[in-house]
Amino acid sequence: MTPPFRRILVANRGEIAIRVMRACRELGIESVAVFSDADRDAPHVRAADRAEWIGPTPATESYLDVEAVIGAARRVGAEAIHPGYGFLSESAAFARAVEDAGLVFVGPPAETMEGLGDKLAARRTAVAAGVAVTPGLLVAAGEARDGELDALGYPLLVKAAAGGGGRGVRRVDGRDELADAVDAARREAEAAFGDGTVYIEKLIAPARHVEVQLLGDRHGNLAVLGERDCSVQRRHQKLVEEAPAPRLRPETRDGLAADARRVAEAVAFHSAATVEFLVDADENRWFLEMNTRLQVEHGVTELVSGVDIVAWQIRVAAGERLSDEVLAATPRGHAIQVRLYAEDPWNGFAPMPGRLGAWTMPDGPGIRVDGGVEAGLELPTAYDALLAKLMVHAPDRDAAVTRLRRALDETAIGGVPTTLGFHRWLVDQPDFIEGRHDLRFVATTWGSGPPLADGDAGQAAAAVVQALGAARPPGPMAGVAGSAQAGVPLPVDGQRPWTRQARAEAVERDPEQ
Amino acid sequence: MTAEREILIGDRPVAGEPGWTLAWVDPRHGVALLRREHQHHLVVIEGGPTDWVVTLGGRRIAVTARSHRDRLLADTAALAVARRGPSHVLATLPGLVVRVLVEPGATVAAGDPLVTIEAMKMQNEIRAPRDGRVSEVAVAPGQAIATGALLVRLADLDP
Numbered sequence: 001m002t003p004p005f006r007r008i009l010v011a012n013r014g015e016i017a018i019r020v021m022r023a024c025r026e027l028g029i030e031s032v033a034v035f036s037d038a039d040r041d042a043p044h045v046r047a048a049d050r051a052e053w054i055g056p057t058p059a060t061e062s063y064l065d066v067e068a069v070i071g072a073a074r075r076v077g078a079e080a081i082h083p084g085y086g087f088l089s090e091s092a093a094f095a096r097a098v099e100d101a102g103l104v105f106v107g108p109p110a111e112t113m114e115g116l117g118d119k120l121a122a123r124r125t126a127v128a129a130g131v132a133v134t135p136g137l138l139v140a141a142g143e144a145r146d147g148e149l150d151a152l153g154y155p156l157l158v159k160a161a162a163g164g165g166g167r168g169v170r171r172v173d174g175r176d177e178l179a180d181a182v183d184a185a186r187r188e189a190e191a192a193f194g195d196g197t198v199y200i201e202k203l204i205a206p207a208r209h210v211e212v213q214l215l216g217d218r219h220g221n222l223a224v225l226g227e228r229d230c231s232v233q234r235r236h237q238k239l240v241e242e243a244p245a246p247r248l249r250p251e252t253r254d255g256l257a258a259d260a261r262r263v264a265e266a267v268a269f270h271s272a273a274t275v276e277f278l279v280d281a282d283e284n285r286w287f288l289e290m291n292t293r294l295q296v297e298h299g300v301t302e303l304v305s306g307v308d309i310v311a312w313q314i315r316v317a318a319g320e321r322l323s324d325e326v327l328a329a330t331p332r333g334h335a336i337q338v339r340l341y342a343e344d345p346w347n348g349f350a351p352m353p354g355r356l357g358a359w360t361m362p363d364g365p366g367i368r369v370d371g372g373v374e375a376g377l378e379l380p381t382a383y384d385a386l387l388a389k390l391m392v393h394a395p396d397r398d399a400a401v402t403r404l405r406r407a408l409d410e411t412a413i414g415g416v417p418t419t420l421g422f423h424r425w426l427v428d429q430p431d432f433i434e435g436r437h438d439l440r441f442v443a444t445t446w447g448s449g450p451p452l453a454d455g456d457a458g459q460a461a462a463a464v465v466q467a468l469g470a471a472r473p474p475g476p477m478a479g480v481a482g483s484a485q486a487g488v489p490l491p492v493d494g495q496r497p498w499t500r501q502a503r504a505e506a507v508e509r510d511p512e513q
Numbered sequence: 514m515t516a517e518r519e520i521l522i523g524d525r526p527v528a529g530e531p532g533w534t535l536a537w538v539d540p541r542h543g544v545a546l547l548r549r550e551h552q553h554h555l556v557v558i559e560g561g562p563t564d565w566v567v568t569l570g571g572r573r574i575a576v577t578a579r580s581h582r583d584r585l586l587a588d589t590a591a592l593a594v595a596r597r598g599p600s601h602v603l604a605t606l607p608g609l610v611v612r613v614l615v616e617p618g619a620t621v622a623a624g625d626p627l628v629t630i631e632a633m634k635m636q637n638e639i640r641a642p643r644d645g646r647v648s649e650v651a652v653a654p655g656q657a658i659a660t661g662a663l664l665v666r667l668a669d670l671d672p
């Protein structure tokens with residue numbers, strides 16, 4: 001196969017940059033990383049064939065700087081730019097600037113992004129395509145007619161039209177809170193996205209977040225690669241995603257696929273995209289938005305469909321046609337992804353930058369880890385706290401949950417608090433095991449988390465320290481002097497008494513030794 | 514010597530249950546396998562020699578191992594802090610100061626927000642650990658700070 005491009009610049013960082021570079025390598029394409037001051041030694045820089053500095057640490061002066069990114073692409077002679085997710089991936093202005101520079105933007109045409117990137121415009125597009133949207137406004141909050149909102153009933157959600165990642169969202173429980181919530185959402189949206197337009201929709205609860213993965217080419221072919229459930233969320237941000245969605249009636253599944261196809265066909269679409277819906281208790285479907293980019297959770301769909309979405313995104317950008325295999329792909333088995341963030345679940349999921357200590361990831365049958373970090377890495381405070389995505393694939397959902405539990409037990413992360421502890425708790429929750437959870441799950445069932453040293457955990461942790469103390473030879477603690485720093489906790493010589501003790505035990509068990 | 518050490522989680526003494534052994538330790542990375550019969554826990558061990566953090570199933574559990582002498586010293590220090598509370602409010606995480614919510618001379622109550630720090634795209638409020646009067650504001654909006662940086666100094670309220 002002739003590589004679709006000779007050289008691609010990956011305008012992102014962290015795990016997604018590495019994911020795209022891996023696809024490039026398999027396609028025979030040279031990859032070029034970009035990096036800011038904070039990312040000079042970042043793993044994504046080393047994963048690429050070459051790397052270009054694009055500016056200081058703040059994202060606005062580097063990863064979000066259109067001129068800097070396009071300048072880097074020009075310098076290295078890249079033919080195409082892959083934006084990943086976040087940063088410039090949904091900026092129609094960026095897509096246009098890439099095209100104007102004579103380069104290929106790996107994504108849909110700029111005009112498609114203009115029509116869908118704005119959530120309000122996307123709602124109007126869906127309505128015109130005959131797809132139900134959540135009840136609410138089709139115009140900005142300030143332009144609503146009197147009484148229009150009261151007719152919807154409370155609670156309502158105020159959302160930023162340019163929003164994403166859960167920012168610029170406010171819940172309103174009564175009329176007296178409305179004006180303040182609109183103002184607050186407007187300010188947050190203005191600060192985060194440079195656009196303070198907000199709109200209002202009815203809060204649908206209980207509901208699940210279900211989304212459909214699409215892949216289209218420039219020749220009018222569209223593959224619907226099935227749906228994902230992403231109902232385990234905190235702060236309106238996803239923590240766990242799975243494919244297919246559990247406990248959905250076949251007609252709901254088909255309806256979601258048909259709705260997604262209808263929205264995509266209403267716009268000139270190619271590349272990868274996701275159409276997001278809410279599904280309520282009666283399995284009514286409500287269109288939320290369409291994301292015209294790669295999603296963080298694309299991997300679970302890759303696992304069940306067997307389609308390499310990133311590779312095809314690149315091939316389609318070069319004008320290739322989707323193969324018959326891709327167009328006919330049907331999901332096999334069940335896949336679940338958990339997101340490992342440097343956040344403390346016991347502290348309201350607050351981000352916890354710092355230096356990463358130990359980093360042991362699981363492997364073996366049915367495991368995939370898309371990571372962007374390594375042991376000892378100083379996590380920059382300027383960017384997203386996502387460390388890695390742990391995915392499992394198994395023949396059915398029960399087996400996938402069992403495999404996920406096994407995988408989490410093989411995972412060890414030191415230095416900073418992470419969401420690992422939340423996920424380990426999650427896989428023992430009956431509602432999750434049975435797939436009955438909805439969007440309220442984290443708030444109602446996790447709350448602020450069970451006591452850290454609950455049950456076995458405290459006893460076992462105490463036993464660790466006791467075992468270390470018991471094995472330490474008498475005398476000064478010189479050997480541990482350098483250990484106060486996180487991540488370098490124990491002496492390096494490998495001949496401490498407790499390792500010797502373990503070896504002695506092993507020999508005892510196996511007389512052949 | 515080990516016999517006089519006590520193991521604490523928070524303020525609570527924990528008698529480590531018998532039967533647990535460290536099956537192996539990777540001293541380079543501080544990863545170990547804790548085992549009891551058919552139970553296994555992969556753990557990360559950090560810190561020491563008295564204050565440890567044991568990460569088990571993703572839970573970072575602070576464990577203190579100390580002698581009676583250490584304990585007496587710690588109790589004395591804790592008593593001093595409890596009487597007056599800490600007067601230095603330090604950054605609990607690195608990031609960018611986006612807002613300073615108090616001015617020198619302001620009276621604050623325990624729990625009042627003092628400074629907002631943005632880290633990893635999230636805004637975090639640093640709150641007053643106790644009642645007091647702001648005697649110094651050591652940071653300004655736009656300033657990048659490291660963990661442990663002095664943010665605000667509190668003085669006692671006039672009696």
